[in-house]
Structures are given as C-alpha cells and as structure tokens.
Amino acid sequence: MDQNVNNSLHLFIEYLQIEKNYTQYTIEHYHHDIREFFMFMSEQAIMNLEDVKYFDVRLFLTKLYNEKFARRSVARKISCLRSFFKFLVRERLVSDNPFALASIPKGEKKLPEFFYEKEMSALFHACETETILGKRNKAILELLYATGMRVSECSHIRMKDLDMYLSTVLVHGKGNKQRYIPFGSYAHDALEDYIQNARKNLLSGNSANDYLFLNFRGGQLTARGIRLILNKLIEHSSLTGKIHPHMLRHTFATHLLANGADMRTVQELLGHAFLSSTQVYTHVTNEYLRKTYMTHHPRA
Template sequence: MTKTSNEYLQSFIEFLQIEKQYSNYTIEYYQYDIEEFLKFTNEQSIEDLKDVEYSDARLYLTALHEKQLSRSTIARRVSSLRSFFRFLSREQVITENPFLLVQQQKGAKKLPSFFYEEEMEELFAVCEGEEPLQIRNKAILELLYATGIRVSECTGIELTHIDFDLSVLLVKGKGNKERYVPFGSFAHEAIERYIATARHFLMKSADSHSFLFVNHRGRPLTPRGIRHILTKLIEKASLTRKIHPHMLRHTFATHLLNNGADLRTVQELLGHDHLSSTQVYTHVTKEHLRKTYVIHHPRA
C-alpha cells in the first residue's frame, strides 16, 4: 500500500534521527520546511509526491520569494527539500529529484554576529551571585565562551567528559563525532564551583544522572533551556541586541582570531569538517580591524 506524504515525512525524520544522528534542533527545521512544502502541494492539488516535478519546485521557489522571505531562509527550505527528495529517491519512491537542479541565487554572505569583549564582561557581571542558578548560569556562560561549543553539545556534557587535571573537555558533536577542547582557568573555576556547591542542590528533587548542567528541577538542561537562560542574561545586562544560539560560538572564534590564533587551530576547536566553514570569521576580524583603523588613524 502506498504511504501518504506525512508517512514519508515520518520515515525521513527517523532516518535523520537514527542514521544521520542529527540534533533535535536541526530535525525541527527539516520537519517544518517539509511540512510547509506539503501545504503547498495540497494547495496545488498534488496528491502524490511522485507527481512533483521540476516545474512545481520552481513554482514553490517563486512563492517563497513572493512571501519576501530572507535569502538564507529560502536557501534552507530548498536544501531541506533537496535532502528529503534525495531520501525518497534512495527509497525508490521517486525516480528523479525535482529539487536537484533548483538553484537559489546567492547574495552577500551575512557575517556572524558576535559580542565585543566589553559586552562579554557585562554578561559575566550579571551572572555574579551566590544562588545555585546564578552559579550554574555563570558556569554555562564561561564554558560556552571558553570552548566555542554548540549549545546542543553543551547539553550533552556528562561529568565524566571533563578532565580537570588537563582542563580538557570531551565534546560529542554532529554525527556523534568526538573531539577534545581545552578550557581556561575562568571556566575551570566556574565549573568546579558549580559542581561543588550548586549542582547537588539542584539535583535534590531529581533522579540521579551524570549530565553536567541541570534545570531547577534537577533534570538535564535542553538547548531551548540554555537559549532561554542566555536571553535572560542579555535582558539583565541591558545589551541592545538579540542573542541566538551560535552567538557565543561566533564570539569565541572571532576573539581567538583577533588575538592572533591561526585558522587551522580554530577550525579544529570548532569541530568544522571544512576550513571554508571557519573562513567566514576572517571576514569578521578584517571588518573589525578596518573599523578600528578608521576610528583611530588620523588620516583614515
């Protein structure tokens, strides 16, 4: 019996979870993008995914532009659908991928946002306090800034992943790839203090587990939980900008390069497979140098 479109979508989600081992956060985007396309196919009276053609894909791209979505959002939608139909082709549901030849026009690459060092100091200042949650929040902020790890990687840290003697952290990244990342004295002190004075207090009402960061009920923190904590810290520090999950990761990379770190080392610390993913930060640092020059040079 032929599956429905939603059943094919569910099979694809299971593929991403089990075979690709993508994070829940990434899978949510895939699911949303594909569900939006399925709404479009219903509007176009396309009842079977086998009937989707290249012309339909082009029409959908036009519809996205008419909604005035950003280039990055449209590119992500096309990429999600290309992967979905590639999966359907692999499963022999379809014979040709209608999104294979769809190209989204590339615009200027948006430079990643980051915090200046003065802004980081303001964030650390609002974390100060003796309450268990304040101690935890400072440990989270110190670790994210010290290591540049992803928020999803931060929530996966277990107590046994931390080597305090060497100040090194075992990180499990995308596709369950492992890497070791060093952390400095500030993060070392903040994490030790959190484990010694706050974590056991927060764990009182929860079953025992080995995850490092927990919520007020003692349960493992989720990526959404950490994003909420960071947003509250921004509000408390009265910084006039919005924070997104990767912002501290961008800050980590930018500050390293601004202070003379080489690109290959930053690539390894970030866990990037390709140097091109890291090179975007060189544009950030060049822009930072240019602005500094214009402000301070008498003949700029």
C-alpha cells in the same frame, strides 16, 4: 493524497536517523519542510510524488516568495526537498528529481556578530555569584566563551565528560562527532565553584542525574533554558540589544584569530567539518582590526 506519499516520508526520516545520523533537531526541520510541500501538492491536486514536475517546483518557489519567506528559509526548503527526492530516486520510488534544477537563492552575506572584549567584561560583571543559580549561570557563560561550543552541546554535557584536572571537556557535536576542548582558569574556577557549592543543592535528591548543568528542579537544563539565562544576563548588563547564543561562539572564534591562533586549530575547536565554515571569521577579524586601527591610530 496517496498513502505511498506518507510512507516515502517515513522511509526518508529513517534514512536520516540511521544512515545520516542527523540530530533530532535537524530531522524535525526536514519533516516540517517536506510536510509543507505535501500541503502544496494537495492544493495543486497532485496525488503522487511521481507526478511532481519542474513546473510544480517553480510554482512552489513562487508561493514561498509571495508569502515573504526569507531567502535563507527558501534555500533550506529547496535543499531539503532536493535531498528527499534524491533519496526517492535512489530507492526507485520516483524516476527523476524535479528539484535537481531548482536554483537555491544566495543568502545575504552577513558577518557573524560578536562581542568586543569590553562587552564580554560587562557580561561577566553582570553575573552575580552569591546565589546557587548565579553560580550556575556564571559557569555557563564562562564555559561557552572559553570553548566556543554550541548551546545544544553545552546542555548535553555530563559530569563524566568533564576533566577538571586537565581542564578539558568532551563535547558531543553534530552527527555524534566528538571532540575535546580545553578551557582556561576562569572557566575552571567558575565550574569548580558551581559543582562544589551549587550543583549538589540543585539535584534535590535526584542523584541519578548526571548532566552538568541543572535547572532549579534538578533536571537537565535545556538549550532553551540556557538561551533564557543569556538573555537575562544581557538585560542586567550595561549592553543594549539581544544576545543570541551563537554570538558567544562567534566571539570565541574571532578573539582567537585576532590574537594569532591558526585557522586549522580554530576549525578543530569549533567542530567545523569544512574549513570554509571557519574562514568567515577571517573577514570578521579583518573588520575588527580595521575598527581598532581607526579608533586608536592618531592619524587614522
């Protein structure tokens, strides 16, 4: 394959990092999807990006469907490659965008999964707080439910981001966008217990580590580490099934709306760029209210 193909990818990745300010996680997805298309080009003996035509895009789509990729995955790949070729057109590296006419398959409309209040109580009850790690795990669970922040955001909180006097935390979200989120007394007490009675023991002499949540070696607790902690919590609770971190985020939003919070406030707390991203929770809330009615009304 022509060396210019790899150079084009390098330029695009720099564009995502510098101009778009995308996270490393997002950039890795772009890199993977574009590399996958390069492999397809090699299979089809297409040596240059300029030679990619709409017919080739259709073949690529057929290949993805034959390999049983989910519609959501196909949509992501097409969106990624459309952006890639749009960049190439802008830089005058190709004359047109063969992905411009490719239709992105509509994803299945699934309502976000969330925990009912009794289920959250069961999760909190499953947290033991006698050990150092138990205190840390309780603080993580309380903070995620209290703020609705993403797990990746939680893992990057530093001590200086936490204001215990005002009970707020500075969160560094997608695209380095920052927002302050308040938290309640339960999260405050759990954090206080963790910081005073557990965190200093986890540091293991590594006093220079400023991250709030630490692993047992005293290093930064990663997003993957938090996911493992949450899965272990549900295993020790009375709940069945697997917990995924976004369920706590969905639960946070659903419970706020169900108890009368306005959508703009929830949007701000979640760090959503568009209100449409938050509006999905109104459907969840409506279903939540319907089930509550059907369960408790004597003539339902």
